[in-house]
Amino acid sequence: xxxxxxxxxxxxxxxIGLTPESVKILTEKGHxxxxxxxxxxxxxxxxxxxxxxxxxxxxxxADIFKQAEIIVKVKEPQMNEVAxxxxxxxxxxxxxxxxxxxxxxxxxxxxxxxxxxETVTDDNxxxxxxxxxxxxxxxxxxxxxAHSLEKNQKGRGLLLGGAPGVxxxxxxxxxxxxxxxxxxxxxxxxxxxxxIVDKSEARLKQLQEIFGDKIIPIQSDKADIKKLISECDLLxxxxxxxxxxxxxxxxxEMIKSMKRGSVIVxxxxxxxxxxxxxxxxxxxxxxxxxxxxxHYCVANMPGGVPRTSTMAxxxxxxxxxxxxxxxxxxxxxxxxxxxxxxxxxFKGQITYKGVADAFNLKYTPPENLI
Numbered sequence: 001x002x003x004x005x006x007x008x009x010x011x012x013x014x015x016i017g018l019t020p021e022s023v024k025i026l027t028e029k030g031h032x033x034x035x036x037x038x039x040x041x042x043x044x045x046x047x048x049x050x051x052x053x054x055x056x057x058x059x060x061x062a063d064i065f066k067q068a069e070i071i072v073k074v075k076e077p078q079m080n081e082v083a084x085x086x087x088x089x090x091x092x093x094x095x096x097x098x099x100x101x102x103x104x105x106x107x108x109x110x111x112x113x114x115x116x117x118e119t120v121t122d123d124n125x126x127x128x129x130x131x132x133x134x135x136x137x138x139x140x141x142x143x144x145x146a147h148s149l150e151k152n153q154k155g156r157g158l159l160l161g162g163a164p165g166v167x168x169x170x171x172x173x174x175x176x177x178x179x180x181x182x183x184x185x186x187x188x189x190x191x192x193x194x195x196i197v198d199k200s201e202a203r204l205k206q207l208q209e210i211f212g213d214k215i216i217p218i219q220s221d222k223a224d225i226k227k228l229i230s231e232c233d234l235l236x237x238x239x240x241x242x243x244x245x246x247x248x249x250x251x252x253e254m255i256k257s258m259k260r261g262s263v264i265v266x267x268x269x270x271x272x273x274x275x276x277x278x279x280x281x282x283x284x285x286x287x288x289x290x291x292x293x294x295h296y297c298v299a300n301m302p303g304g305v306p307r308t309s310t311m312a313x314x315x316x317x318x319x320x321x322x323x324x325x326x327x328x329x330x331x332x333x334x335x336x337x338x339x340x341x342x343x344x345x346f347k348g349q350i351t352y353k354g355v356a357d358a359f360n361l362k363y364t365p366p367e368n369l370i
Contacts, residue, residue: 004068138182
């Protein structure tokens, strides 16, 4: 099969869909891999690295979209890329469609087979292709938040871990999933005072086993969220409903109660954000201020560490890609219900309920089509 890897064109996105190591595995299995010129350069992978393992380097994305049977990306296709997608072509990437109506409509119109990394499941109901980037984003959220607390970033002028005789910053993490756990790894390492809020008592017990007395676990239905938020210095939004728009847990009124110069990092911004005042930002201009609260809402946080992110992502996405390339989408999706969960748009129909519900569009169960 012909696999195409275009250069990512979203602003400040430096990851690439495949590493040279992944390309080597695919070419050794007899597949043809097309990589766009300098597509991996910012992640530390040269054209020569790809050529050595059998890839062909093409100058233009248009040529890749024209020739490839599978398009492998990292971020959702931008609208000029959507225009190049062909009917029946497999699009394999993060899509986050519940927060992107225009993109959803474009993919429906393309009649392509669109598989979203973020909704592929495993036998335990987890999201194995989302997890590595959630881990990176969770860890980066604390780095970004700590930096944003500095006075020259218009923050409170606090050192997250405090100093001898000085209290550390209060860090409130909404959501105890992969983002929350990895945020806590860095926040506790920096010696912040860390609260984790989650609805699951069982998950909070797991986190307490991991972190011991370094965290304060709080069950959401028993928590005074408004009070917690008003007293925090750094708020991390790490709440996820797979494939659907994130719930707005933090209201405008709660923001008004926060301290001047406190910081919000809304990791859920890819899915619309869990803070009412959030809007997507970029690595070039990552923050803005509402009611004297610094908002950091970069929609592709892992793109800031493209080498780490690309390698971590490929370890998760390659097994399914090999299946798709070896045996085509029909056999791959029929045989594996977890892979089928990744199918969001199929030949003009929405096959993921969270996306259909977000826009009040018709939902067709994927098993009815495959």
